[in-house]
Amino acid sequence: MPANELHIDFIESALETLQIEQQALKILSQQIDQRFVDACEIILKCKGRVVVTGMGKSGHIGRKMAATLASTGTPSFFMHPGEAGHGDLGMLVRGDVLIAISNSGKSDEIMMLMPLIKHLDVPLITISADDTGPMPQNANVALTLGKAQEACPLGLAPTSSTTATLALGDALAVALLEARGFTADDFARSHPAGALGKRLLLHVTHLMHTGDELPTVSANTPLNKALYEMTNKRLGMTTIVDEDHKLLGIFTDGDLRRLLDHEQQLSLDVPVSEVMTKNPFTINANARAVSALDSLKEKKINQFVVVDDQDKVVGVISMHDLISAGV
Incomplete structure (x- = not known):
């Protein structure tokens, strides 16, 4: 049946979605504690790269997280966990830090990689709704989002959880940027193309x-x-x-x-x-x-x-x- 025949108020639906996601961010803010400090310190001590991984929607958020870290002074890239099990795990080497994202904390594709992660002695930072799953249980630092309602009325499509994860990634990037004393000139060197690069690089x-x-x-x-x-x-x-x-x-x-x-x-x-x-x-x-x-x-x-x-x-x-x- 067409949406207009269901008499949906699109504005009301949009505002309700935003309110639910705002609540998710409030819940996330209550989860920022010493674990966040520990995660930042692990990344600052990293001699290699920060490798971010996640399946599905978590993977999409992970790609953005890696890109934001890389552009703000923390060398980082995304590794697909499915492809990692078929050779791409060679991207991860001793000296790196792994950030693994799974709202449930139970991603099979990531758990399959756990033995080699431990063998490489790579510090593991997980991001999940809570710390009860096997992923956070195996982590050096388990960052949590808190239990928040998904904006999807079916409670199925990742919405509030991905918004919170994205915000947590931004919080990490900004905290690390400030800790490194990252400047506008540093930012310009990683953004040489386009209007932004010209505004920052040209003298x-x-x-x-x-x-x-x-x-x-x-x-x-x-x-x-x-x-x-x-x-x-x-x-x-x-x-x-x-x-x-x-x-x-x-x-x-x-x-x-x-x-x-x-x-x-x-x-x-x-x-x-x-x-x-x-x-x-x-x-x-x-x-x-x-x-x-x-x-x-x-x-x-x-x-x-x-x-x-x-x-x-x-x-x-x-x-x-x-x-x-x-x-």
Whole structure:
């Protein structure tokens, strides 16, 4: 019979599901005790990798758990317990830590591996609803979720239990991240691709115009020659520097338009230093590209002069450069 003929209130069903799963997380929070500390300490001492395993829905959660651990400073991967019994157990070696997930704590596929796990002397951390099953009974640390109602009205489909397991995995990853002093730069190194990697990895030095692309004139350069430098370098501006290449000011297309608006007879022989903008905004080459973009937007300007610690000009970066790079 179609769902609409059963007069199901979909919103009510959704809210009830969320309430049941929220309750599961409350129950889980009551299970966080010294065992959680022990599990974190075992993983921190691990010289190898954290291997996560689980069957069915637990396996899906395990894959996500391993991925989150790996991306936050804890080398980790997922091992399918069924495939492990047919050769993939070679992934697990002495020095690793095994996290085994089974809500019942009785997974046959994982229990079949127990003799070799013990032979390798690999520390075992289990995640299950309670500690009565054979898996937690064989564990070095048995983490439990607590007895919570599944959101599935049949009580069959893993719902609340998988949500709680996922949250517990995240809690482990975050606690370990904080214990390792994991930084945004560390995170960037494991996320080099895509927009996230660009935002975290790219610095001003990677995108700025330098060398022959950098428009630069001296203070006594006539305005007409400064305009030629601007046109030749195609950045809509030029830097003005002293004999040590330290920044004195800039002259931009905007400065030229303002001069034309206010000067009846503009002399192109005037030294550019007399019409330049002094004390322009600058940025360091080591600044993150995303910080440069945010600052440009905040200050409502189109480019930064890039200087080193001695205030010497080393480059120019524009908003166009940053946007084109996908920052």
